[in-house]
Amino acid sequence: MNQTLQPIAEDLWTNETEPRLIGARLPSGKVVFPMPTGDAARDVESYPLSRKGTLWSWTRQDFKPKEPYDGPEAFTPFLLGYVELPGELIVETRIVDAKLEDLKLGMPMEFIVAPFDERRATYAFRPEKQS
Amino acid sequence: MRNVYIIGAGIHPFGRTEGRSGRDQGVFAVRQAMTDSGLEWSDIECAYGGSAAAGNADIMVNELGLTGLPFINVSNGCATGGSALASARNAIAAGEFDVALAVGFDKHPRGAFNSKPAEYGLPEWYGETGMMLTTQFFALKIQRYMQLHGISRTTLGRVAEKAFRNGEKADHAWRRSQVDLDTILNSPMVNDPLTKYMFCSPAEGAVALILASEKKVKEFGSDAVKIASVAVRTRPAGSFEVFAPAIDIDNGGKPTVLASNAAFEAAGIGPEDIDVAQLQDTESGAEIMHMAENGFCKDGDQEQWLAEGRTEINGKLPVNTDGGCLACGEPIGASGLRQVYENTIQLRGRGGTRQVPGSPKTAYSHVYGAPGLSGVAILER
Numbered sequence: 001m002n003q004t005l006q007p008i009a010e011d012l013w014t015n016e017t018e019p020r021l022i023g024a025r026l027p028s029g030k031v032v033f034p035m036p037t038g039d040a041a042r043d044v045e046s047y048p049l050s051r052k053g054t055l056w057s058w059t060r061q062d063f064k065p066k067e068p069y070d071g072p073e074a075f076t077p078f079l080l081g082y083v084e085l086p087g088e089l090i091v092e093t094r095i096v097d098a099k100l101e102d103l104k105l106g107m108p109m110e111f112i113v114a115p116f117d118e119r120r121a122t123y124a125f126r127p128e129k130q131s
Numbered sequence: 132m133r134n135v136y137i138i139g140a141g142i143h144p145f146g147r148t149e150g151r152s153g154r155d156q157g158v159f160a161v162r163q164a165m166t167d168s169g170l171e172w173s174d175i176e177c178a179y180g181g182s183a184a185a186g187n188a189d190i191m192v193n194e195l196g197l198t199g200l201p202f203i204n205v206s207n208g209c210a211t212g213g214s215a216l217a218s219a220r221n222a223i224a225a226g227e228f229d230v231a232l233a234v235g236f237d238k239h240p241r242g243a244f245n246s247k248p249a250e251y252g253l254p255e256w257y258g259e260t261g262m263m264l265t266t267q268f269f270a271l272k273i274q275r276y277m278q279l280h281g282i283s284r285t286t287l288g289r290v291a292e293k294a295f296r297n298g299e300k301a302d303h304a305w306r307r308s309q310v311d312l313d314t315i316l317n318s319p320m321v322n323d324p325l326t327k328y329m330f331c332s333p334a335e336g337a338v339a340l341i342l343a344s345e346k347k348v349k350e351f352g353s354d355a356v357k358i359a360s361v362a363v364r365t366r367p368a369g370s371f372e373v374f375a376p377a378i379d380i381d382n383g384g385k386p387t388v389l390a391s392n393a394a395f396e397a398a399g400i401g402p403e404d405i406d407v408a409q410l411q412d413t414e415s416g417a418e419i420m421h422m423a424e425n426g427f428c429k430d431g432d433q434e435q436w437l438a439e440g441r442t443e444i445n446g447k448l449p450v451n452t453d454g455g456c457l458a459c460g461e462p463i464g465a466s467g468l469r470q471v472y473e474n475t476i477q478l479r480g481r482g483g484t485r486q487v488p489g490s491p492k493t494a495y496s497h498v499y500g501a502p503g504l505s506g507v508a509i510l511e512r
């Protein structure tokens with residue numbers, strides 16, 4: 001990860017060697033993302049999400065979105081989808097280090113912090129590297 | 132509860148009408164509905180209406196007449212028209228009024244809708260990173276559905292092909308020329324697996340419906356269609372909807388299933404009894420999934436249904452006989468009422484070259500939108 005990039009938002013993922021998305025656990029035990037704000041944040045505890053999951057669905061963004069999209073001026077299509085984190089939730093995410101035709105339902109995915117533009121980073125998942 | 136009938140239907144052509152505001156298109160539709168019903172504006176006892184992006188409906192009284200009637204502005208996103216219809220119908224069913232208007236209109240800028248995260252209770256980064264697009268939701272939902280239930284890209288194309296074929300025959304449609312399957316499948320990709328021709332576009336248009344009690348139907352001698360039931364429902368826990376940074380791991384119900392079940396129960400009939408259906412087709416995949424969510428077929432059966440033409444105008448269950456959103460475009464406030472307008476046309480046997488054969492007796496309409504709500508109306512002749 002490029003350490004000089006600023007996170008796109010504060011407290012979106014943990015500041016550790018292997019960062020994790022910050023979700024929340026409700027009093028009922030249910031895990032949610034993102035962390036609720038305002039009155040909805042009462043009695044909610046921070047809950048770092050799993051770094052590994054499986055691909056639930058995917059698509060490619062082929063046109064430059066209107067505002068509030070704030071990506072690089074020169075648009076490059078990007079992949080995104082949902083990754084199921086076992087026992088937690090199914091999170092929407094950018095997908096990096098893959099091509100559209102590589103993506104398959106249920107394939108193992110892992111969390112990564114990836115460049116968003118020249119100065120900011122966002123979160124993403126990528127196909128898990130086979131060791 | 133008293134029976135309620137549609138006795139007048141009016142529409143301003145969908146598409147793009149330069150120089151005419153959305154509200155003026157609404158006034159056009161109301162006047163057409165009054166002519167159709169044979170009533171005067173002074174006969175209308177109450178009104179419900181709205182738009183998503185073209186202003187309040189109650190200002191229309193400036194053009195239509197200052198009769199002092201109660202006019203309720205409805206602002207309920209994609210269910211604006213459906214909610215106006217439900218409210219107007221309930222006002223008559225409750226016995227408060229005998230003649231009511233439901234009207235919806237809109238006028239949107241070109242290109243995909245853009246939404247502000249704060250209005251949906253979402254953090255700014257969700258929009259900034261390019262994940263807050265309605266088109267993505269539909270692509271993500273059908274992508275998974277295709278994998279699980281064996282739906283092919285050809286079937287997605289067939290839905291659009293049918294829409295443009297039907298739209299060619301509808302005076303009020305926007306896209307009025309046929310597009311062949313290869314062109315649809317090979318047009319530019321918007322969000323894989325959905326191409327440009329598989330998506331509807333934001334548009335303009337207006338629809339007005341005049342509702343009346345049984346007493347007034349007899350008094351006026353109207354060409355009436357009965358509203359058997361109307362149901363509007365919001366999302367249950369665990370559903371997968373537009374603008375969801377995360378989904379509950381326990382996959383739950385769907386607002387469409389809730390609305391559909393409620394409407395069928397109230398009407399006392401089932402999916403097998405429906406002769407013609409208008410189903411929300413924001414894009415090709417939506418029509419396919421909504422066929423199952425509304426109970427008309429099992430998940431995966433759509434592949435065979437489309438191949439055999441069962442949803443064509445002369446098929447077993449004609450779906451989107453005026454070309455739906457794909458051919459008409461989507462003016463949010465008017466879209467749900469367009470479906471009911473088309474069903475009224477079909478049940479009255481006034482469909483011309485797109486008329487469903489065999490004098491259909493029952494018609495079903497279903498609208499779906501952000502942030503997860505559905506409206507269903509069942510009409511009977």
